Amino acid sequence: MDNFVALKDVHFSHGQRTIYDGLSLTVPKGKIVAVMGPSGIGKTTLLRLIGGQLRPASGSIKVADEEVTQLSRKKLYELRKRMSMLFQSGALFTDMSVFDNVAFPLREHTELSEDVIRSIVLMKLEAVGLRGARDLMPSELSGGMARRAALARAIALDPDLIMYDEPFAGQ
Known part of the structure; x- marks a missing residue:
């Protein structure tokens, strides 16, 4: 089965704090994957890396066989149409039904x-x-x-x- 998401040897830090030091993860097409851990461990950071909102210091992040870290803004925008992110707050537009x-x-x-x-x-x-x-x-x-x-x-x-x-x- 092909992987829809593939991270390989991802390194990411926030300031002096190392969040990921060589993270590798695959998510096969059509599968449900849960990433669990205590608050502040980096789960939201992982989602933001996959979505291209954050860039790793090194490593590979592929979504639908596209290297997210190498995409232009336009290509990243196109890729994001194929993904959706729900935040804890729900983030509904308050002035819309x-x-x-x-x-x-x-x-x-x-x-x-x-x-x-x-x-x-x-x-x-x-x-x-x-x-x-x-x-x-x-x-x-x-x-x-x-x-x-x-x-x-x-x-x-x-x-x-x-x-x-x-x-x-x-x-």
Whole structure:
């Protein structure tokens, strides 16, 4: 089975603090992988390295056979369309309804008609049990509902990779 993510001998430090000293990790296509550890150990840093938000001092980070550390901004932007990251906070747009939050990546990254976008959004909301919440604002959602709305947004483009930071925090 091919690996969708492959890190080899990654070295990363934050100031004088070494976070990774020779990290190697593979994530096969279609598999679920959990990275667990105590707070502050570098789990979020790992996700940010994979997403190209941080650059290692050395080593290789490949996603979909693309060397993330060597990509131009444009190519990295294109690769990021194939991945989604959910943060602990959920990071919903507070001035948009649940429907518009989920529709946002579809409107931003596709040329789909509003009718098609509406169908996809309703399908994703149904998948996370929030179809009836489509007109609510994030401030009207419980914590669990907000996390599910963020998940619906994360899966709107059917990404090849979903990185979920602290999926059980606050549960």
